[in-house]
Amino acid sequence: MITDEMLEQAAAEFADAIDMSLPDPSECTHQFSRRFERKMRRLIRRVEHPALYHILRSAACIVLAMMVGFGSVLAVSVEARAAVFGWVKQQHDNFYVYFFDGKVCVDETVRYSPGWMPEGCVFVTSYETAGGEVYIYTDAEDTLIQFSYTSDPNSESVYIEGVGYSKERVEIKNCSGEVYISDDPGKTNSLIWNDETNKVLFCISGNFEKETLIKIAETIEKNN
């Protein structure tokens, strides 16, 4: 008969013996591949931001962050805002804030969804927000991909990091937008565009190249 107490003591002795059999960690150097380092950066981010990951995973209600791309940064002045009826981007030191300037009556909410996603992407969840929706996917490496839109002028202000990204103007179905490519390969890239006619802001964020983001954007269709 082997009791649990005996096993606990023996397991501790065995664990100590394992430890003594291991080489010194400082002697075990290995240059990990870029692929591995990329995956680890994502995993570290996930460990560092468990709250966000859990929220997205469980489809809890979160504040929608929407972004809009304008061709240029608008001056943050009353005059400048008055000239624009729609989404305005306000530049701060290291981030942008977007908000809707003016009032618009939204009679009905139009729904949108991607018609295509890259191979390996798996739909996780979607949920409604003020005047829009958020779709969450993961790719083969478990990186989060988000498609979101809003047509509600009363929705939350939107924030976007402004440091460490290069911007490029793009056009999506005659709508102007901007693609934000991170200087850090471990960070996700985003495409933001603005349907000025319908006052809808769209955003796709994921670990994709510019071309893939545009390809997804061009398949966005109305559901009703």
Added chain:
Amino acid sequence: MLMFVMMIDSPEKESKFKKIYTTYGGLMYHVAYKILNNEEDAEDAVHDAFIKIAENISKIGDPVCPKTRVYIVTIVENKAIDLYRRKQRRSHVLYLDEISGFEVDENNVQGLSACIAKLPPRYQEVIVLKYRYGFSCREIAKQMNITEANAIKLDQRAKNRLLQICKEEGIL
């Protein structure tokens, strides 16, 4: 890139995981490579192990201590053997004896712990995780990617085999 909500981060948790990565990444690769003999596979096993470590990060105390080190190499050994089995397309069969576990110095083990050293690696892992680290069968199942029922079965088989070895060795 998106700033959705203000996130509550734990700097301690952040530094703990990164510390484990920077301190033991090479050692983990060393353990995995010994089993898999392939660089890419060894890195995959290390990554799989880190996923499990991330899930249990709150249960790890000091990131740099013998207890954590043994836990980490136990997990990476498990992942490497899993991958080895998948590569052999025999994942549904328990070929426990074909891969040797940790080679410990005989002088450092005696009695029951010496008998544990003679167990196949899968059995050693379950014994160490349960009786050294206090994980429940449910927690072990999650770490080994098996069902809880299989973890319970594995624990039972490990103890039966251990008893058999003890009898053969005249320990009990």
